Amino acid sequence: MTGSTATTPEQDYARALDTAEQLLGFRLERFLGQGVGEPANGADFKRLATQHAFGDAWPRQGVLDTRTRALVSVTIAATLGTLEPLRGQLRIALNNGVTPEEIVEAFIQLEAYAGAARAFEGYQVALEVFAEKAADGDPATT
Incomplete structure (x- = not known):
């Protein structure tokens, strides 16, 4: 054909x-x-x-762009408490235009609706990824 x-x-x-x-x-x-x-x-x-x-x-790009999809994925992984996948989702988000400040705001929403314990547990992973990116010289995290 x-x-x-x-x-x-x-x-x-x-x-x-x-x-x-x-x-x-x-x-x-x-x-x-x-x-x-x-x-x-x-x-x-x-x-x-x-x-x-x-x-x-x-x-898929028709409705959600990669940046939005990444922030949604961070929130889902954090809410579920899947910490290693959360690490990957955070990397994807930061690599695709989501700022650390926006990620913190997502954790604020997560804390309000999924609970402080779940939010703090996931936020510890976010802090590790922020530090990893800062050590790599990523200007978005310094």
Whole structure:
């Protein structure tokens, strides 16, 4: 078929990994290798989750831009208390134009509606990411 835009699953996955790198500032492959004792189908889970997040959800631009999507994602991860994913969402947000001040404001809202304990726990992760970015010389965090 000439002019077809169909892609293979491998191409879609490679594109998802490229999107993740653009958003995070580093490649995800270091997190996707098989862990000690991990069954072989663990690779399927990681591929599907990566494809869904970075191949399907993040590239959508029709209604929410990447910057807004990032701030929403920070708030969701913090509200759920998923601290390691929160770390990644904070990096994505800061890499895509969300300011530390805006992140603090999101935590103020989170504290009001999800509770102080949940907000403070997530905010500690935010402080670590702010420090990490400042150490890297990121002007948005200095």
